[in-house]
Amino acid sequence: MKEKLNEYINENLKAIPRIRRRLSNYQTSKVDNYINESNKESHFQELLFKYIDDRGLKDSDVYNKVHIDRRLFSKIRSDINYHPSKETVILLGLSLKLNEEEIDKLLNSASYSLPKNSIYDLIIRFCFSEGIYELKDVNDLLETYNCKLFSY
Numbered sequence: 001m002k003e004k005l006n007e008y009i010n011e012n013l014k015a016i017p018r019i020r021r022r023l024s025n026y027q028t029s030k031v032d033n034y035i036n037e038s039n040k041e042s043h044f045q046e047l048l049f050k051y052i053d054d055r056g057l058k059d060s061d062v063y064n065k066v067h068i069d070r071r072l073f074s075k076i077r078s079d080i081n082y083h084p085s086k087e088t089v090i091l092l093g094l095s096l097k098l099n100e101e102e103i104d105k106l107l108n109s110a111s112y113s114l115p116k117n118s119i120y121d122l123i124i125r126f127c128f129s130e131g132i133y134e135l136k137d138v139n140d141l142l143e144t145y146n147c148k149l150f151s152y
Helices: 002-012 018-038 044-054 059-065 070-078 086-096 100-109 119-130 135-144
Strands: none
Touching (some): 044 070, 044 086, 059 086, 086 100, 086 119, 100 119
């Protein structure tokens, strides 16, 4: 894919002065460096299992507490390309009793966040900051504000 892109760029740069072509190669190099540096950050699975290990928990302790299917958890563990839903990440965070900073990191590792412009996300953030980890209690708060509940 990258070769095709470079070929396309080179073909279309013929009309542009040579100095611009060198700049383009420089920019491509910067993009490559940026991508390589960004890929060094923790991946979701890596961070999740670090949190599990740090807490001395078994996998079954984690998925049973928030009613995540064992097969889904197995897929999370074994499939490096698996991308969880935001709800799944939040449920795992509740099960692990993560603090606000830790859930932010875990969500970010899966390309999610808890923005402060959504009632639902504020309630979830509140639960992590206040140590409210029981699914029933979280659902009670969500229901109070007519938000989507976690099913179990």
